[in-house]
Amino acid sequence: MxxxxxxxxxxxxxxxxxxxxxxxxxxxxxxxxxxxxxSAGAAQSTETVAKPDxxxxxxxxxxxxxxxxxxxxxxxxxxxxxxxxxxxxxxxxxxxxxxxxxxxxxxxxxxxxxxxxxxxxxxxxxxxxxxxxxxSQGLDLIEGTEEEHGDEHDHDHDHDHATGDHRHESGDEHAHDHGGLDPHVWxxxxxxxxxxxxxxxxxxxxxxxxxxxxxxxxxxxxxxLNQLDQEFKEGLAKANRKDFITQHAAFGYLAKQYGLTQVPIAGLSPDQEPSAEQMTEVIKFAKEHKVKTIFFETLVSSKVADAIASEIGAKTAVLNPIEGLTEEDEANKRDYLALMRINLESLQAALNE
The missing domain is CATH 3.40.50.1980 (Nitrogenase molybdenum iron protein domain)
Known part of the structure; x- marks a missing residue:
């Protein structure tokens, strides 16, 4: 592909x-x-050309x-x-x-x-x-292979995918060319x-x-945006737990900003398939930490999240990387600010179960 x-x-x-x-x-x-x-295209689009100013x-x-x-x-x-x-x-x-x-x-x-x-x-x-x-020029970017948590919350897992590592033992080419950096700063x-x-x-x-x-x-x-940032700070400050499992490593910056720990099932690419070993490690982590919600995302299949949730008796929920609007988003006139507030509500629910 x-x-x-x-x-x-x-x-x-x-x-x-x-x-x-x-x-x-x-x-x-x-x-x-x-x-x-x-020339033909220009003639057809004369009426839709932007105003000169x-x-x-x-x-x-x-x-x-x-x-x-x-x-x-x-x-x-x-x-x-x-x-x-x-x-x-x-x-x-x-x-x-x-x-x-x-x-x-x-x-x-x-x-x-x-x-x-x-x-x-x-x-x-x-x-x-x-x-x-x-x-994103000038921002302090996260390396895809580094820890993506915001505090020294005690975890006994040492598997690579919890660090946001987007490499695969299978050597497939789904990781895309992020250059080792996490681009999800927005x-x-x-x-x-x-x-x-x-x-x-x-x-x-x-x-x-x-x-x-x-x-x-x-x-x-x-x-x-500053008001939104304050809502996240206040809404997540007293959460009962600080870790969340998500289908791919899109939420490293969010986790770092608010003292949370992202535990991604796979790496930076949303279509990356986790290995059997990675799946086993995430299931073990979820059971040991009594995780009750596995997050998946819009625009990609939820089958991996569904499989883990089924294995541990948890439910699934959406944590939106806001990479594009769905038809439902457009129909309900949801913009970036609205979708981020929905994300906040989803995190609060999962972290306080």
């Missing part, structure tokens, strides 16, 4: 290069065809879209590249997506290895007018606030005349 994605990216980038040659006036037939396609922004996946939308306000047309309901770890841009990025003013992505495609796309597009922002509100500030800086660079408005918008949203 990974080789297929790489092949697809190669084709997509080749198309982008051909399109670039066409724009420079190449005379080969392929260039002419791409040029004609671009607005920034055109592409964002990688939902949290980046939401944070950027909050900062930009009415001063930009913000688009989401990864469609709703799609797991962003597995997504790759189509030639049409790459062309949209090339034609935009700003590209916002999380970084820390979350978007494995972004370096190739940036390299192919070159250093034209596009302003890019890696929202799940800690205080770190999400830093990402918002990085986005503000980038938008001010792209449209300096509006920097004051961008700062005003960012300040207002960061105030909401």
């Amino acid at each position: 990974k080789r297929k994605r790489k092949a697809f990216m190669a084709v997509a980038l080749s198309i982008l290069v051909i399109a670039g040659c066409s724009a420079r006036g190449g005379n080969d037939p392929a260039s002419s065809q791409v040029d004609s396609a671009k 607005k920034l055109k922004i592409q964002t990688s996946f939902y949290p980046m879209y939401e944070f950027t939308r909050q900062v930009a306000g009415e001063l930009a047309d913000v688009e989401l590249l990864v469609p709703g309901g799609v797991e962003p770890h597995d997504w790759e841009p189509t030639p049409q997506d790459i062309q949209k990025i090339e034609e935009s003013d700003v590209l916002v992505y999380n970084g820390a290895g979350m978007e494995g495609w972004v370096d190739q796309v940036k390299s192919a597009i070159g250093s034209g007018k596009l302003v890019t922002v890696e929202a 799940l800690a509100p205080s770190l999400a606030a830093q990402e918002v500030r990085n986005i503000e800086t980038a938008l001010a660079k792209a449209a300096p005349d509006h920097k004051d408005k961008f700062k005003q918008n960012a300040d207002a949203y960061i105030s909401k």
Whole structure:
């Protein structure tokens, strides 16, 4: 599957290069065809083109879209590249997506290895007018192989998956190219606030005349994130237990911020299958610590969490990594703040059973 994605990216980038040659006036037939396609596409989309005074922004996946939308306000047309309901770890841009990025003013992505495609796309597009922002730039990132707990809570388990290690004994290639780093910084509100500030800086660079408005918008949203952070601190401070089991290691930053211990069944990738040994270790840990809830996530199968819950007589519940909105989320108009508060309620329930 990974080789297929790489092949697809190669084709997509080749198309982008051909399109670039066409724009420079190449005379080969392929260039002419791409040029004609671009002209036809431009004619069809005349009515939907952004207003000249607005920034055109592409964002990688939902949290980046939401944070950027909050900062930009009415001063930009913000688009989401990864469609709703799609797991962003597995997504790759189509030639049409790459062309949209090339034609935009700003590209916002999380970084820390979350978007494995972004370096190739940036390299192919070159250093034209596009302003890019890696929202996690400058944050204190967690190594995927290090302990991801926030205190020295006493645990007698020493298995690798409890540290967030995303390596597999089987040597499969589901781990994705995170570069050893945990990219899920948006799940800690205080770190999400830093990402918002990085986005503000980038938008001010792209449209300096509006920097004051961008700062005003960012300040207002960061105030909401600070309130959310305070709710998590107060809501989790007196929890009866400090450890929780989750299907994959997406909640290291959240755990670190609030003095919790994440015990992931598998590693950083949501489609990573745990080994039989890992399953046995988690089941042993759950029984010894009388865990009554096994968390799984939206957008991926819950079969691993279901299997462990069945083995120990526990229930399952959702802890949302907020990598994309489901149809239910959209129908109920749930945004990042609402979903994080649902996560808080879920954690409080599980940690106080």
